[in-house]
Amino acid sequence: MDKVDITIIGGGIVGLAIAKELSEKYPNKDIVVLEKHESYGEETSSRNSEVVHSGIYYTPGSLKAKFCVLGKKMLWDICEKNNILFRKLGKLIVATNQEEIKQLDELFDRGRKNGVEDLEIIGVKGIRDLEPNIKALAALYSPGTGVIDSHSIMKYFYQKAKDSGVMFCFGSEVTGIRKEDWGYRIDCRDRSLTCPCIKSRVVINAAGLWADKIAAMVGIDIEKSGYKLYYLKGEYFSYSSTCPLVNGLVYPTPQKGNKSLGIHTLVDPGGSIKFGPNAYPVDEIDYNVVAEHRSAFHQSIITYLPDVKLEDLSPDQSGIRPKLAIFDGVEPDFIIIEEKEKGFPGFINLIGIESPGLTSVPAISKFVSDLF
Numbered sequence: 001m002d003k004v005d006i007t008i009i010g011g012g013i014v015g016l017a018i019a020k021e022l023s024e025k026y027p028n029k030d031i032v033v034l035e036k037h038e039s040y041g042e043e044t045s046s047r048n049s050e051v052v053h054s055g056i057y058y059t060p061g062s063l064k065a066k067f068c069v070l071g072k073k074m075l076w077d078i079c080e081k082n083n084i085l086f087r088k089l090g091k092l093i094v095a096t097n098q099e100e101i102k103q104l105d106e107l108f109d110r111g112r113k114n115g116v117e118d119l120e121i122i123g124v125k126g127i128r129d130l131e132p133n134i135k136a137l138a139a140l141y142s143p144g145t146g147v148i149d150s151h152s153i154m155k156y157f158y159q160k161a162k163d164s165g166v167m168f169c170f171g172s173e174v175t176g177i178r179k180e181d182w183g184y185r186i187d188c189r190d191r192s193l194t195c196p197c198i199k200s201r202v203v204i205n206a207a208g209l210w211a212d213k214i215a216a217m218v219g220i221d222i223e224k225s226g227y228k229l230y231y232l233k234g235e236y237f238s239y240s241s242t243c244p245l246v247n248g249l250v251y252p253t254p255q256k257g258n259k260s261l262g263i264h265t266l267v268d269p270g271g272s273i274k275f276g277p278n279a280y281p282v283d284e285i286d287y288n289v290v291a292e293h294r295s296a297f298h299q300s301i302i303t304y305l306p307d308v309k310l311e312d313l314s315p316d317q318s319g320i321r322p323k324l325a326i327f328d329g330v331e332p333d334f335i336i337i338e339e340k341e342k343g344f345p346g347f348i349n350l351i352g353i354e355s356p357g358l359t360s361v362p363a364i365s366k367f368v369s370d371l372f
């Protein structure tokens with residue numbers, strides 16, 4: 001049985017960034033990443049909008065707000081220095097009625113409280129100058145929002161971690177974890193049999209949609225701790241027309257009580273346009289896009305882009321959000337915690353890392369390394 005210092009469960013963007021951070025900070029520690037797929041980034045990290053958010057929506061003082069604002073700056077810096085494809089396209093959150101205009105003011109204030117300095121509320125003329133095809137009464141303009149190539153950024157974290165000596169065990173699904181005197185025993189269903197069983201001083205749970213199940217494996221009561229996840233699926237439809245549509249990112253005003261930001265219009269780093277994601281709960285991980293949802297997408301998009309036709313929409317991809325339940329009316333935040341108070345020192349849980357997880361990732365990995 002191998003004995004290592006640190007085991008990271010999950011080779012999504014969060015696990016990869018933590019592996020890079022820790023291997024550079026602690027070059028003499030043995031670090032292993034266990035990933036059930038044959039490669040990294042096959043789940044949520046490659047099934048998202050690839051938007052680097054500016055930090056407007058999140059509750060001031062929350063980890064989401066802090067990590068988003070910090071992570072955005074760190075990500076842009078990494079992209080610039082390492083030739084990773086990104087585009088600071090700017091984003092409009094558009095209001096189509098008086099009620100939504102009031103909400104834009106609230107979002108503006110919230111964004112300013114979170115440290116987003118470059119926001120501006122613009123009227124019809126300002127919107128027309130930026131996005132001639134948009135029909136809206138007012139908009140919150142965020143010039144610092146943009147998109148990145150999520151695969152390239154994952155490749156960057158993976159390569160850096162590998163160069164610093166991290167061992168990646170792909171095809172290794174964690175099936176059991178037990179606390180022992182020395183640390184933790186981790187059992188795997190391992191196709192290559194490179195890591196069937198590991199003893200690790202520290203365990204970092206970055207298992208995304210399965211993070212609550214990993215926490216339960218070690219003996220944490222996930223119901224009582226508020227760690228239980230539910231799945232909220234989000235589908236995308238691509239824009240298949242050749243008519244020019246938008247120059248940057250366009251979001252509706254988030255509807256109160258909605259669990260997502262609303263169906264937005266995205267331009268990916270390569271310049272292709274897509275719409276999404278919608279949001280509905282699912283019991284199983286199934287990434288099929290339901291073609292019948294096209295009409296509902298269309299209805300939602302034409303509220304601010306009236307020229308888009310139903311036949312311009314083709315099913316694209318989908319992703320699934322690892323959602324924590326709203327507790328006592330409070331919006332759930334990222335859970336990032338070393339579980340010593342529950343009797344599991346050296347066991348670090350990252351649970352509910354939904355959006356803006358991609359944007360926040362450099363800040364999350366720094367925070368985790370500071371927990372040591």
Ligand SMILES: Cc1cc2nc3c(=O)[nH]c(=O)nc-3n(C[C@H](O)[C@H](O)[C@H](O)COP(=O)(O)OP(=O)(O)OC[C@H]3O[C@@H](n4cnc5c(N)ncnc54)[C@H](O)[C@@H]3O)c2cc1C
Pocket residue numbers: 009010011012013014015034035036037040041042043044045046047048049050051052053172173174175206207208209210211233234235277318319320321322353354355356357358359360
């Ligand atoms: C529809 C959608 C849109 C989004 N848009 C944005 C956006 O525009 N901007 C933004 O900032 N964020 C966005 N996000 C959020 C972002 O994608 C996530 O926060 C981020 O990808 C989470 O990464 P992760 O590494 O935690 O999870 P994952 O990528 O899911 O990685 C977890 C890994 O753990 C592995 N694993 C699980 N269980 C085991 C096990 N038992 N043994 C071994 N390995 C295991 C999985 O195979 C997986 O590879 C979006 C998310 C969704 C769903």
